[in-house]
Amino acid sequence: QSILTQPPSVSGAPGQRVTISCTGSSSNIGADFDVQWYQQLPGAAPRLLIYGNTNRPSGVPDRFSGSKSDTSASLAITGLQAEDEADYYCQSYDHSLSGHVVFGGGTKLTVL
């Protein structure tokens, strides 16, 4: 069971907006550690999508945005496109057990 909790799946029609939640606790997201989001297309390695809660690396469309509040974070995707169909993972740091990197369980996005 992952320390960061994500819904197993979300779906949306082309052009719609979807959000993916990432719920943590006071020892990770709530302890002011940043949240990252990674996109993993089928058969590919993960790709950094959002870093530092809200920042997009160069080349990531502005349809992708991140937010963070208290012990949770969210990834929003607007103007959904077929190419967005992928697995999405949130990731942060947990200061328990002398500190370690933690991932969410992943969310499968299906574009209907």
Added chain:
Amino acid sequence: QVQLQESGPGLVKPSETLSLTCTVSGGSMRNSFWSWIRQPPGKGLEWIGYIHDSGTTKNNPSLSSRVTISVDTSRNQVSLRLTSVTAADTALYYCARHACRGVTCSLYLFDSWGQGTLVTVSS
């Protein structure tokens, strides 16, 4: 642009030791952190541990007693050893570079990933 390439045996017997290498090209390993991350078939990502080129390491508490990560900057390589493997260790193993801004590197932000190498544990 930095590239990471994982390599190693694709099949390991139960109770034996898994050994993988990540070769870094197109960039320096100096003053950087490097992580190993794995993904069992059809499942999510699990961080294994990281190493700094100075030799400082930190491992996932759930794997710590079985994991050794080392670095050879002269060969631009990071290595992973995982002892006493079982079928639960079957996974796609990735190496990843931690993002750095100037001389400051993040302990938990990965900006480059290898393509991964599949390791199956089976007799």
